[in-house]
Amino acid sequence: MTSVANRAAATGWVLLIFLAWLIAYPLVLVLIEGFRGSHGWTLEYVNLFLQRRNEAQALWGSLWISVVTVALAAVIGVPLAYLFWRYDFPGRRLLGGLVALPAVLPPLVGVIAFLFLYGESGFTSLLVQWLFRLEEPPWRLQGAAAILLVHAYSMYVYFYLFTRAGLASLDGAVFEAAASLGAGRWRTLRRVVFPLLYPALGGGALLTFMTSLASFSAPYIFGGGFRVMTTQIVATRLNGDDQLAMIETTSLTLLALVALWLLRGAREAENPAGGRKGVPPALVPVRSRWLRLALMLLGWVLALVLLLPHLTLLLVSFVPAGTWTTEPLPPAYTWRNYLTLIEDPVRARPLLNSLWLATAATVAAVGIALVAGILSVRRRVLGRTAIQGLLALPWAVPGTVFAIALATAFSVREPLAGRFILVGTLWLLPLAYLVRNLPITSRAVVAGLRALDPSLEEAAASLGAARWRTLRRVTLPLLRPALVAGSSLAFVTAFGDFVTSIMLYTYDTRPISLEILSSLRQSDVGVAAAYGVVLMAVSAAVFAVGADQGSAG
């Protein structure tokens, strides 16, 4: 073994131990502590969990909501993707740009936008109430239906993107081949296109299912009496039943892992960001006048539906506190809400917090992902499978679970057991963001490194460039698109995070999402919306930069 290989192996072990401590260890502690009572081992909390009806209901709720979400998202996303890939119709380009709009809404922001739009005192219900002179709001945005509405809106994008990527890797010649073999349109779809799309559809289904299972904002705000496991865990912990919360956490983790196992084939599906490119078929122009008209109309309705949450948020962000009650449209507008965010130090603080927390977590996640990627893809160190597995784990485990796990692991001072008190300090929240960012960045880095011809680095070596020079002059510049894409996604996720923040924040680290919630509680809808607009704008800007850099490479 050369010294280089030795050094790589040693770094690999250090990294493996660090990741095991940060990611696997807290989860194991949660699993164990659920079985520990005041007098040693106990099944007391498991029994409690099994006896309570609402626990089973919450678990069942999580499961069926997720299944239905997958179905809804597929029904919307797949045909839409196909439509854009195959047909030409008026407004195609404009609409194509709008389709991914839900992605720039962080979960909590999307939820409050829906609240302002479709909630009982939202625009649409006020409009209906005003139009028909109703005494009561026409509906209440609550329960499973409300959750599913938000989920369908925000998660169809996954199916759309995966299907687009799957279709993009198809060679348009398959249509010509099928036609020349006498297959009609439906037979081609059923026998050729769909089977070729299975991996992409599986990937979309898995991502949607896992996201829905981990969804917290929608059930938290709209759930009402309807419980899913993520909200149940938070409620239990708020009641002080820590052990029971750990059993609940374990049950949700198991559900997630079982789902992952059942859909394991889909994990192989290609990342929509990368993938091979086929030759797209020529767009089929829609000729029938009525069909064109119908498609155009559908397009405008869709565009409106897609844009309404964003527009609503923007509108509400200009509403002065306490001026808008029952009118269909707010009667007064002001810049004050935005000025408050900048001028009032208490209001400005969460913005700065989210900014530095997300930046620090993203930078760290990219750094770790780079080291891990180079060690496992290029140096192929022993334990690379474990390293990659640990890095992917936080993707499979809901954010709530990790929040509980980190809060459990780092609430005790036992340095010998690798446990320190981080709860209540500045460090726990960035650490949690880091853990949640690792799957995103490491996936991007690994994909980038795999796509990078190793002979480029060998060429640099044979031209006498030492390791650092090769990294700096060749590897990093060529990885830049992947790094930018991964880090922008990671940054946006951390910047808008609500699910882990709500359990781990302190007054000094409170992020934007928590401030949105508290503004909402104080009926300060204008400020809440202004925060939401800032989150949305930053997310959109970061995505735009990411897309720009990504395609420039």
Add this chain to the structure above:
Amino acid sequence: MSGFLQLEDLSKQFDGVVAVDHLSLTLQKGEMLALLGPSGSGKTTTLRLLAGFEVPDAGRVIVEQDDVTGVEPVARRFGMVFQHYALFPHLNVGQNVAFGLESLGVRGEELARRVAAALGLVDLAGFEHRRIGQLSGGQQQRVALARALGPEPRVLLLDEPLSNLDPALRERTRRELRELIHRVGITTVFVTHEQDEAFDLGDRVAVLRAGRLEQVGTPEDLYALPANEFVAEFVGRSSSIGVTVLGPGERGMRVGVEGVEWELTDGATPRLPPGPALMVVRPEALRLLQPAPGAIVGQVTQRRFIGTASLFTILTDGGATLEVSGPPRSVSPGDRVGVMPSRRAGGGIHLFPSRPK
């Protein structure tokens, strides 16, 4: 014996699979050696062992009496042209060529001068500011060559240097490459799976199979005196047929083949003991005639026109398949014909021990 570059008993395994097996080769200064073999023969691994990207399990690589076996590629000063060139897409042509020179500490005007010189060498003077993506395949290949030659390496390594070019361009590029390398006078090892390329470029050709050296020699030697059945079949066109060695005759070796007796006048390995053997025959060493006594009889199944002659595939009554060259339209598929050794077989017939069953 000591040459400029020596490969001494090199061996390399990957996960228990032997890639290179006790390989020894010696090159003189300025010599151009082709590593020829089918895929999986270990030729690319050999090249990577030379470049230092792989470390051999055993054996040594020696340049000018300097053992470089454990020397990192960075410090080895071997230039390499990769199969897909591995040009840095984010750097322009000049920056690519400068990359290796910068490693040597060359800076400023000296750097610009040497980059220009390297580009001039490959007929790309003035291309410094072009982007890699703007170049044609042939130009990329030449930039890769200029980049590798720029730092004046001790040895030049080429991995399938022409495989990425379209066939029309390949022959011209091959000629230019040979001329350039001889002009520079650099000791060169290149890998190819194409015999034409190996014969055309290589001063000598090393034929590899399953990591082992089967034979090394000039193209003429390999063709006329193949060391074994593999080399005979891999190098040049040939077909093989089972025979029985009967013993020496008046003019050459007597063999029984499909019920007739041939006396092979030249080329045949003389020392085979009587018994079953394998005869490997070049198409031009056979001729077609009417079915007659002393000829193997069979049916023409295929005719391929190759310009000055045609290649005929004959399915003999004994079940063997022979390839025979002849005048373009002498016979047609379906005809029954006889096959005999041509009067001037010219080293085109070889006998080897029977394949072990």
